[in-house]
Amino acid sequence: MAVQVEIWTDINCPFCYLGKRRFEEALAGFAHRDAVEVVHRSFELDPTLDRGHSDAVVPHIAAKYGISEAQAAANERGIGAQAEAVGLTYRTEGRDFGNSFDMHRLLHFALAQGRQEALLDALYEANFADARPLFGDSERLVEVAVSAGFEESDVRAVLADPDAYADAVRADEAEAARLGARGVPFFVFDRTYGVSGAQPPEVFAQALERAWRDHAPVLESLGDGEVCGPDGCALPEPR
Template identity: 35%
Template structure:
């Protein structure tokens, strides 16, 4: 069963959604039959890749929120994060353009480590206050997951994964996805937002029972032909 997840590194709800989704999946008997594909999405592609802002600066400049209002909003997210096992540190978080970070995600896909890289990117941004637009920072994350430093640096400084990132973004637009996280379950159901684990568990179970189990039942009849002949 395939699960596609559109996400952006600087989205706190994407991190919460990831944790809740993983908690739900861990408790399902068919978890080993689930394949996760992380997709790129940019909440603010207009940000300068060479600069960073604090969370307060970003809210003030982009949304027009005074610092006190921004702090109230981040405090609410901090409480939500704690319930999912995340200790957000918005005081340290550096807002920047995430396109280069998405390049690292696609490189990690190539090495079958996308979920691990997504976690490292969230930690770097929300917990450690690292600049996820900085090539050297991203290379160090790649190395921490066993990816060669030179390969990572070359990928991040080239247009190697630009097409894939833009295709993910275009696909989201074509599907009417305007916010993240967004989960598509085996091509049938969509789940939007950082839903509680129980919601993910129910949605995953329903999708599995409707899109996987019927085909399993049919295959048990074994009335089929292949290159070696027909089975009756």
């Protein structure tokens, strides 16, 4: 018996990076953590970007939200402070963003091998902690996947075939839309409870407890009577 937690994310998303760590903190303190199955699902923040696209994050944020680059840079520093508070490295300057479709295809390849978590962590570290650009360079993507323990030839084979795992990515995105996800991270517990955003660990802990309670409900007693157990049977009251 297991509780399934599905997490829709995008490598571009800093709050997905934070949310994963906060969820992990909640999961570590959950009494039934060994019975929780975590699956990461695909969500592209901007699926219209061309493959190979790479650009600087701060000017992009400024243009997208109609704020100054100074304000965008301050926002990045604020996220960096939140990351530091949970023990994550977050570069507040020099990061890039781009099309993440091939990354999601590789994450489905890793899921099929039972090692999705390792690749996701490597991609997050490459994007948010490493000084080198991540997007728009397939060789960089190969390097990251190999560093996570995957065979180079297998990674190159997936990237060389644009159809490999593409349907799985699109199915995840269609399911996110069906479930009403408007942004990421988006957490779904046993297809019953949804949590949107990089919430505090306490919120994830409550969701885990509720999902577990519903998954393995406690019986409500409607009356007690005489029973037999390992030590014998209860003696009837003398009349």
